[in-house]
Amino acid sequence: xxxxxxxxRYLIKTRGQQVTxxxxxxxxxxSVSWYQQTPGQGLQFLFEYFSETQRNKxxxxxxxxxRQFSNSRSEMNVxxxxxxxxxxxxxxxxxxxxxxxxxxxxxxGPGTRLTVT
Amino acid sequence: xxxxxxxxxxxxLQEGANSTLRCNFSDSVNNLQWFHQNPWGQLxxxxxxxxxxxxxxxxxxxTVATExxxxxxxxxxQTTDSGxxxxxxxxxxxxxRLTFGEGTQLTVNx
Numbered sequence: 001x002x003x004x005x006x007x008x009r010y011l012i013k014t015r016g017q018q019v020t021x022x023x024x025x026x027x028x029x030x031s032v033s034w035y036q037q038t039p040g041q042g043l044q045f046l047f048e049y050f051s052e053t054q055r056n057k058x059x060x061x062x063x064x065x066x067r068q069f070s071n072s073r074s075e076m077n078v079x080x081x082x083x084x085x086x087x088x089x090x091x092x093x094x095x096x097x098x099x100x101x102x103x104x105x106x107x108x109g110p111g112t113r114l115t116v117t
Numbered sequence: 118x119x120x121x122x123x124x125x126x127x128x129x130l131q132e133g134a135n136s137t138l139r140c141n142f143s144d145s146v147n148n149l150q151w152f153h154q155n156p157w158g159q160l161x162x163x164x165x166x167x168x169x170x171x172x173x174x175x176x177x178x179x180t181v182a183t184e185x186x187x188x189x190x191x192x193x194x195q196t197t198d199s200g201x202x203x204x205x206x207x208x209x210x211x212x213x214r215l216t217f218g219e220g221t222q223l224t225v226n227x
Contacts, residue, residue, distance in 0.1 A: 031213050033213055
């Protein structure tokens with residue numbers, strides 16, 4: 001079974017531009033979460049989508065947004081890019097959300113490395 | 118929010134040595150996972166272990182949920198074990214939101 005895929009893998013943007021990142025979950029997985037990793041802040045949760053609905057949101061400004069499509073693929077968008085948005089953006093998928101079973105063990109994609117100049 | 122603390126922050130070993138990484142968390146959790154981040158940044162699943170003990174080859178993990186800690190054991194370490202090891206938890210009321218520790222940077226020298 002194919003793993004989580006993310007596109008593009010690398011991206012260079014200029015301050016003020018916007019960017020869209022894409023994530024395709026493992027087949028059959030319905031939950032997709034996004035994380036930002038920076039050297040200073042570590043790994044931080046951005047948001048989670050399940051069945052096309054945002055279920056959880058981290059402490060990020062409104063410039064960060066996302067959506068999920070009916071096939072569970074997800075996109076995240078960052079508008080008005082700032083230098084501090086340079087980071088590795090990781091997407092994770094799981095079968096479902098919450099609960100007490102193994103069904104929501106999360107699996108990560110390879111990430112998109114965004115550089116803002 | 119929930120706090121996740123990992124120790125030690127850095128660990129340097131000679132090939133063949135054993136090591137124990139610790140993860141403490143401040144609240145009840147539904148999910149606990151250990152990951153190894155490879156040099157390209159991808160998080161590789163090691164264990165899904167909200168409680169109990171599991172083993173996979175040279176790696177094993179134990180989570181004592183009532184005492185809010187988890188341990189990752191690496192035996193007979195190899196240079197390919199080098200990298201950052203993360204512990205991440207999901208709080209009971211947080212859906213699938215993973216809260217990560219700061220990680221342990223492991224270096225295994227030949």
